[in-house]
Amino acid sequence: xxxxxxxxxxVSHRKGLWSPDEDQKLRxxxxxxxxxCWSTVPxxxxxxxxxxxxxxxxxxxxxxxxxxxFFSAEEEATVIKLHAILGNKWSxxxxxxxxxxxxxxxxxxxxxxxxxxxxxxxxxxxxxPTKSQDSVNQSPETRQIPEEENKQIPGSDSLEPLEPxxxxxxxxxxxxxTLLPPFPKVLFADWLSxxxxxxxxxxxxxxxxxxxxxxxxxxxxxxxxxxxxDGPSSSDFLHGFGDSSFCGEFQLQFEHGDxxxxxxxxxYLSMDENGGSCGTNHDAIY
DNA sequence: AAAATGACCAACCGCGCTCCG
DNA sequence: ACGGAGCGCGGTTGGTCATTT
Numbered sequence: 001x002x003x004x005x006x007x008x009x010x011v012s013h014r015k016g017l018w019s020p021d022e023d024q025k026l027r028x029x030x031x032x033x034x035x036x037c038w039s040t041v042p043x044x045x046x047x048x049x050x051x052x053x054x055x056x057x058x059x060x061x062x063x064x065x066x067x068x069x070f071f072s073a074e075e076e077a078t079v080i081k082l083h084a085i086l087g088n089k090w091s092x093x094x095x096x097x098x099x100x101x102x103x104x105x106x107x108x109x110x111x112x113x114x115x116x117x118x119x120x121x122x123x124x125x126x127x128x129p130t131k132s133q134d135s136v137n138q139s140p141e142t143r144q145i146p147e148e149e150n151k152q153i154p155g156s157d158s159l160e161p162l163e164p165x166x167x168x169x170x171x172x173x174x175x176x177x178t179l180l181p182p183f184p185k186v187l188f189a190d191w192l193s194x195x196x197x198x199x200x201x202x203x204x205x206x207x208x209x210x211x212x213x214x215x216x217x218x219x220x221x222x223x224x225x226x227x228x229x230d231g232p233s234s235s236d237f238l239h240g241f242g243d244s245s246f247c248g249e250f251q252l253q254f255e256h257g258d259x260x261x262x263x264x265x266x267x268y269l270s271m272d273e274n275g276g277s278c279g280t281n282h283d284a285i286y
Numbered sequence: 287a288a289a290a291t292g293a294c295c296a297a298c299c300g301c302g303c304t305c306c307g
Numbered sequence: 308a309c310g311g312a313g314c315g316c317g318g319t320t321g322g323t324c325a326t327t328t
Contacts, residue, residue, distance in 0.1 A: 015297080015298075016296095016297075016298095016321095016322090017296070017297075017322080018296085018297085037313080038313075038314075039312080039313065039314095051313080051314090052298085052299095052313090052314085052315095053297075053298080055314075055315090056296090056297070056298085057296090057297085059315095060296075060297085061296080088317065088318085089316090089317085090316075090317065091315075091316060091317085102315090102316070102317080103295085103296080103297085103317095104295090106317075106318085107294075107295050107296080108294095108295095110294090110295090111293065111294050111295075112293095112294090
């Protein structure tokens with residue numbers, strides 16, 4: 001996808017963890033202009049990163065609507081089920097988990113679910129032909145689940161959830177006996193409603209279920225509660241948000257909660273992008 | 287209390303695909 | 308039709324924090 005305006009800045013790209021300042025710059029830029037051509041984003045946003053890194057950071061961490069909490073029993077079951085069907089098709093699995101990224105699903109699988117499935121006898125692992133899955137069964141890195149963990153897995157011979165997180169009012173950490181993260185997680189819809197009190201009626205009590213505790217920077221999104229009001233036009237704001245997965249996530253998210261907001265929300269997001277919104281051609285911006 | 291080990295997760299890397307000129 | 312550029316995806320790595328010895 002060539003981009004006419006793409007230039008090739010000869011800058012040495014920074015690597016490693018993102019600083020809050022970098023996050024701020026990237027978020028500011030994308031909320032204001034959309035990402036457009038990723039390769040130009042770093043230069044325009046004043047970042048010494050490559051476009052790929054910016055894209056990843058946005059998708060996996062900064063994008064509004066990310067849940068970033070512990071997986072609910074439902075989500076966990078979905079991951080296990082879909083992984084059995086799809087294998088390591090993380091992006092496809094993530095499509096069914098509104099607010100989750102492929103990277104998050106992948107990490108969750110590798111750090112937690114994989115062990116669980118193995119412990120359960122690998123009955124769900126047969127469908128995955130991947131090297132990763134093989135390593136679960138064969139590699140020396142395969143770890144035995146500690147007895148302590150085993151004790152914490154009631155009903156571990158079924159696919160019943162390991163008593164997880166949200167629905168049980170227990171997140172993964174507390175499940176593991178550690179501390180709760182300190183801050184409430186705010187979904188984009190919740191955040192939107194804060195900025196638009198008139199939308200509040202659109203959120204029913206199910207929204208509470210989505211208000212997990214999370215320590216990450218989604219809380220920062222509060223800062224942007226005003227960007228729509230005194231910031232750029234909706235047109236500017238929506239550049240780059242016409243992403244199918246983005247809309248799809250919200251759509252799914254609220255459909256799951258028997259809410260009608262999903263469509264309305266996507267309409268809202270795509271109000272000036274008819275034809276291109278919620279579609280895949282988010283590059284045709286500049 | 288300090289060192290060793292384990293677990294988690296953010297980020298990087300490389301490959302394949304698609305689009306455009 | 309072909310080559311280059313950009314994007315998306317999956318695998319892997321490396322840093323950090325927690326737990327154990």
